[in-house]
Every structure is written in structure tokens, then in C-alpha cells.
Amino acid sequence: MAKNAISPTRTEDYPKWYQEVIRAADMAENSPVRGCMVIKPWGWGIWENMQRALDEKFKETGHENAYFPLFIPKSFLEKEAEHVEGFAKECAIVTHHRLEPGPDGGLVPAGPLEEPLVVRPTSETIIGTMFSKWVESYRDLPILINQWCNVVRWEMRTRLFLRTAEFLWQEGHTVHATEEQAWEETKQMLEVYAEFAENFMAMPVIRGEKTPNERFPGAVSTLTIEAMMQDRKALQAGTSHFLGQNFSKAQDIKFQDENGQLQFAYTTSWGLSTRMVGALIMTHGDDDGLVVPPRLAPKHVVMLPIYRNDDERSQVLEYCESLKKEIEAQRYHDEKIRVILDDRDIRGGEKKWYHVKRGVPLRLEVGPRDVAANSVFLGRRDEPKSSGMDRAEFTNNLCGILDSIQSNLYERALKLRDENMRDIDSLEEFKAFFTPKNQDKPEIHGGFASCFFSDENEIDPILKDLKVTIRCIPLEQETFDGSCIFTGKKTTQRAIFAKSY
């Protein structure tokens, strides 16, 4: 291939490349409403597949879906001190309930509310209030609820999918009788996220715990999965919070235990959002556009008929239609294989690139010669070259080919992460790792630094200076005696440091 479909390329200007991929794949765009995006069908189709995969896992692990109000009375938010502190600075406030003609002819807000309502930035407070009514006895526990919904956080600097004022997510909320059970749930849901990331998104993640300053406001502990994007930055991809009794005390979630004693319950919450679509783009996209892992692809296969006249057309389309039926009769991981036949009247090259840019895993070009030879011309989105293939061989191996793309994408992402993750044991090396060689030009640098460290508060200025954050303390690590590379203090744990989204 001579020229790439996306300009600039990743190495030329990564942030601009990201925007261009979204535009070229027609996934989303900014709306005229400040900070809110429009998710277009191709972007939504990916989110829909993410939802289906996660929802199935949530149900398998015993959770049920429910729905709670969009609005939270201000007083509810105020009940948990750290929580309101964390969200008050960026939330949409509803103060009136109608519009009426104003003095200058236009409409003005009217019908002031007695108590302002906050558009939910997250639902611990409103869901907790309901839980406090539902829970009476240990027999009512656990409560295992999930909600798919929109939330609003008034972000000032927004980026499509990664940071928007309104976003879509799921938020799980559970109540347990014991600390141990709530911890088990917190860890279980982190693992659900991690397996979703690895198996569906083909995105390797590090499972870890956030340091105190990075916790969810009001949580006792926040677990996280962290992924490396192709510019070597970290993206927090899903979090699971052990809330201890903080929220149950603020919201009075109490139950009578087996001995008739009244106890505060233990709660958890966990969430994953449309941000994951951004993570998918940045994990797999290349200089020709989006690359979608087959398990999440809105379409697995696109068929591109090629012909020069009506005679060839009917011959080729007939072949395509019968092949399409054969493909659709198969199931890929218990889902129908999603195939489109693109017979739009546009130039062949343009049409091919349309689907390349959208990241459709497989392209089948079918012309009169393929019909004659009973073959297909197959292009895999994860490989540059296309090649001819016997029709029966193709249909018999279709699921295998899709799986091979899926694992190839995972291996590629893992390789990139492994190459850019290292143990760093001196401050000098740390600084060098996170400093671009050429300050004048945007340049991909850094990665994940695994370092011994002791106290985050003491090292804040160094990190701020380098624009580096502590991503997490990995859950699985061997314990060695070491000393903090910033303070020299003795410690046994390493944390992952990185620049981040």
C-alpha cells in the first residue's frame, strides 16, 4: 500500500490521528450541545456489542438489571461528604420545570423547584436510598443490581468517547451482609471486566488497586484495569469499588443479622463506560483507520461484488447472495455472523477503503473470475495483503479465521505493552523514560514504569512535573524488599506509573 488512509499517522500526531479515525470510520461527532457527543450507528454498534457481552456476564454472575431515576435531589448527594466533594464541581443542575414567555418575547425558565435536582453523575446515593428501604433482614441479602444508563459530569475539556459531559455506562450496585462477601464481589467484577477486555476487546490489562488519592470519592478501595494505548499512555478501562460501610452508614442501609442484631451492610459499585470504545480505537486502530476485534464487530464480513456489465453483475450477485446465506447460517461464539453485501454504485476502490477505515474484520471481493473458480478474494483487516481462497475452504474455516484475527490483535497489543513496560529502579531513569527526546514535536514516548514506591503524597510534585500519574498497585506481584525510587524509604510493593488519559 502506497499511502495511508488516515492523515496524520499515529507517529505524526497521535491525538489528531485519533480524531481522524473516528471521523473516517463515522463513529461519532461533537454535537452543538456543549460537551455532549452524537454516537453514530457504527460507533453505537460497537457499544451495543460491548453491552451484550457484559450483560451476559453480569447475569451469569447473578446480577439483575433495574432502573433508577435520572435526577438526584441535592440533599441526597450531600449525605456522603467525600462523594459530594468529588462530584459537586462538575454536575448539571435542574432548577426549573417549565419554560414560559419572558419579557423580551423568548422563553425563560419558570416553575422553580423547591430543591434543585442533580443530573446523576453516578447513582450510589439514589440507589442506596432505595436499598435502605429494601433491606430489612440478612435474608434480603445480597442485592445484586446493575443499571445501563446515561450519566453527566460537566467536563470542561472533552474528547469523543474518552471524556464527554454526557456518557453512557453500566453501574453495578450491590449490598452484602459481610465485609468478606463485598470484597469477593468487588474482585469478581474486576475480573469480569478484565476478561471482557482481554477476550472481547483483545486488549491486555493490568489488574490493580488505586492508591488512596485516586480512589472513587467515598470508596474504601478502588480496583482498576489499566490498558496501554499505542501512544504508550495508560487508560483506566473499568473500576470496581469496595465501599465498605461508608455509603450504608450515610444512607442507613441496615439489616437484622441471624442473631437479631441490627448491622450496617457492606456495599460495592462498579462501572464501565462508552470510554471503552475510545480504548478500542486506540488499542487496535492503525494508519488506515479503525480495526475492530471480531467479537465486537457490528459486521464481521463485508462482500464487495466487482463487475463491468449487467451480465457479470447478475452472475456475481447471485454468487454473492448464495455465499451470504452460507455465511449467515453459521454462528460465531453463539451469535449470528453479521455479513453485508455492499452493492452501492460507487467506485470499487472507494468502497473498499470505506470498509477498511471502519475496521470490518473480513472483506470478500468477488468478481467473475472468482465465480468461475468457485473462490473468493479475501482481505483480513489485521493483515495488509489480500489473497484468493477456495470458497468451501473459506466457509469451512470462517470462524477460525475470525478467531485468528481476534487473537492476532490481542498478541499485537500485548507485544506493544510488553515492549514498553519495564521495571525502573532509579529516579533518573524514571525521568528519562517519561521525557520526550524532542520537546518541539509531539512524539510517542514513555510507557508503563513499574517502580518501588511508598507514599504518593510526597512524590506529587515530581509526577506533576513529568505529567505522570500512579496508575495502580498491581494485584499480582511478588514481594521483594526494595526502596522507593522517590524517597528512598523501604517498601515491598511496586506501582505502575504512566502518562494517562
Added chain:
Amino acid sequence: MAKNAISPTRTEDYPKWYQEVIRAADMAENSPVRGCMVIKPWGWGIWENMQRALDEKFKETGHENAYFPLFIPKSFLEKEAEHVEGFAKECAIVTHHRLEPGPDGGLVPAGPLEEPLVVRPTSETIIGTMFSKWVESYRDLPILINQWCNVVRWEMRTRLFLRTAEFLWQEGHTVHATEEQAWEETKQMLEVYAEFAENFMAMPVIRGEKTPNERFPGAVSTLTIEAMMQDRKALQAGTSHFLGQNFSKAQDIKFQDENGQLQFAYTTSWGLSTRMVGALIMTHGDDDGLVVPPRLAPKHVVMLPIYRNDDERSQVLEYCESLKKEIEAQRYHDEKIRVILDDRDIRGGEKKWYHVKRGVPLRLEVGPRDVAANSVFLGRRDEPKSSGMDRAEFTNNLCGILDSIQSNLYERALKLRDENMRDIDSLEEFKAFFTPKNQDKPEIHGGFASCFFSDENEIDPILKDLKVTIRCIPLEQETFDGSCIFTGKKTTQRAIFAKSY
């Protein structure tokens, strides 16, 4: 059965019965947020199944899902005069974007917005604004989009599912090059709704057109499906709007036609909401609680093991588990059969009624005698009696039994409607039809009156007095010469009149 599970019964107090069914089936409850409900897992499960069935139909008819902002700038709403008139009086207005400490210590709204934002009551204006950017040429048409989301209309009197400030729905929005195509779409989507109502909800509906006063604000024509509830009132169950060029002119949705001329496009919109869950309750519920049609049931089958000691327990549970696997291996209308084994440690009678009240289509009671005889004791929710059945006979006929419940529910609802729908050709008869015999006691009366009529504006006082509304002008009716029962004017069309939700 001696006593009914729901008190009051439908005839004793229908509105209260409705509330009681929702409570007894644990479907939803009021939240502490004015007008907003909490949809609990059993209610949500039904909505989820409705969503899946509709979504599949939308996709089959060429629509794609997308997502647009929750907020609509006030000025966007103002562009279409009738539209803003229709929604300005009841909408949630966001005026600030953070909370900060106020003079008396509490938090107060801060960060006033330059332009207030309206929480979407429906999305024609924001989606139309995007469409105006997307449409340039006739080649871009049609645009066929659907959105699943929450909307807010500040209703003062709310009732669970039927009328709430926040509700969930889907809203379809399409753009077409010609009037004819837009009309075809409007009618097609009404038919999708009608078939969903009939085939999934087992609820017969009348397809009709709204009279001008009852149209969607800004529409040229509104088509509707109207269903009769068991109290003989009508419920508008889904609407499909032909918007003509009203919104395309207000939002500047123009395209270049094949001759290079700039034309305003034609648009449609259509919506169906969580109100349908209310319709389902009121169509099929009985004095023992909810009755869910199998096609929408969160669980198709519940297994209730019965035993007196540990020995019997292990025997019965083993039998249940193997039977459960056999059931789960089957598919009902291309979906897995959803079965639960309820082995909670509560009394048998209580447990049985728990599932009766929730309307699970089939209950299987399994005791040691069933194990010995290789049989099951089967209770259908649509029939009062339970009866023994050979195990193999049951599993071989399971889908047939579910279908028979489905069609039985439909036939029952159709019979009720037919019995309470009549041609009425005099005003006296009309008044008698809609007047309860005993004014002191709530009483089920009325039904659907099909009457010749000419002009709705002239008859408004009569209808208001009787609390009757014009539901629709049925799309399929033979044309006869008649005269309006209210004004005596010559006319050829009948309309359906009814009290309504």
C-alpha cells in the same frame, strides 16, 4: 381457589388493583424523586424483552441505532412553533453546572449557563439539527435512525409506567426524499408496533389516525395503535408521526435532488415507551396478579421442588436439575427458554403464590411422587387448574404449551374488546354508554364507541363532560354515508371514542 391474591379485585377498584399488582409482582415503585419511578428487576426484565423484540424488527426494516444528547438548547426547541408550545409547559430545565457552598453552609447551584438546556422531552429538534448536517444529496437518503433512551416530561399527576416524569422509550427518526416514502415509513412503523402488540404482547390493537387536536406537536399526521384495557378504557400504545416538511423547514434539512435542485426533505418520527409495561399489566393481569405473555416473560418456567426430608430433597432436586437441563436445551421462538429452580427455604404455598403474582407462564411442582412416576405437576398461569403430566410429554410439547398460553391470552383480550366495542348511532346511546350506572361507586363501564362524526372542535364540551376522548379514525373502515351523531352533519367516516389513560 378460595381467595384472590390481589385485593382489591379489578371490579372492586380497578386503579387500586393496578397499583397492587405492580407491588405484588415487585415490578416498580415510586422513588423519592418527584414523578420518577424505580423499575425493579421483574418490571425491567419485561421491558428488556420488549426492547429486544422491537429492536430486531427495527433492524429488519433497515434502521440503525444511534445516540444523541440528553440536553437540548432552549433555542433549538423554539424553532418549531407548535412543537415548543406542546412541550414548554412540562420540561426539566438545567440552568447551572456545579454546586458550591452557599451562605448558610449548604450547597447552592453555581456556574450559570449562558443558555438554559432542556432535558429532552423528545428529540426531533436535536436530531434534526444533526440530520441537517448529514444530508446533502439525495444519495444520503433515506436516513433511518432509532434511539433507545430516557426522556423527561414534567407530569404533575403520575402513575407507575403509565405516566411518569422520566420514562424510557425508543424514538425513531427518519429522513426521506419524497412525501410518499416518508408516508410509507410512517405506516410501516405503525404496522411494526401493531404486530409487536399483537404477537408479543398478545394485545389486540386498532390502527388509526389521530384527529388534528390529538396530533403530536408539529406533526402533519399522527398514526396510533389503541388498545382496550380491562376497565374498558383506551390506552394509546405507540404512535408514528408523518412530519411532512415541518421539521425539515424549521431545522433546514435540505438535499440536492437528482436534477441538482435543493429540496426540503420529509421526516418521520415514531415512539413506544415503558408505558407498554402498564398496558401489559392492564390487558392480562387478573385478580391473582400479573400475567405475562410467554413471548415477553423474564422467566418462562419456574420449578418448585417439594420434599419433606433430606432424602426426598436430593432425589427431587436431582430430578429437577436434569429436567431443567432438558428444558434449557430447547429454544422458544429462537430464544433460550428461561427457567428457574426456586429452592428457597420458604413455605410451599407462599412460594407458589410468589410466582403466580409475578405471572410466570408455567409452574412445575415436583415432589417425590412425580419423581417416581417420571411426571410433572403443571400449572398454567392462564388457567386456574394444575394437572399432572408425563415428563416426556411435557418436554416434547413445551413450546406448544407456551404458544397456547400466548394465543389464549390474545383471544381472551380480543373477546373482551369485541364485547365492549360497538357502533353507536345516537347521542343518547353514546351518553348512556359512557355513564356509570352508580355514580357513587367506582365501576367498570363504557368501552370503544365507533361513531360517525365530522368536526372535533364542535363536540369538545360534550366529550369533556363525559370524560371521553376521540381515540382515532381507524385506518381500515368501509365507507358509508352517515351523519355525525353530535352535529348531524353528513360524513363518511367513523371514529373510535373512549375514556382513556
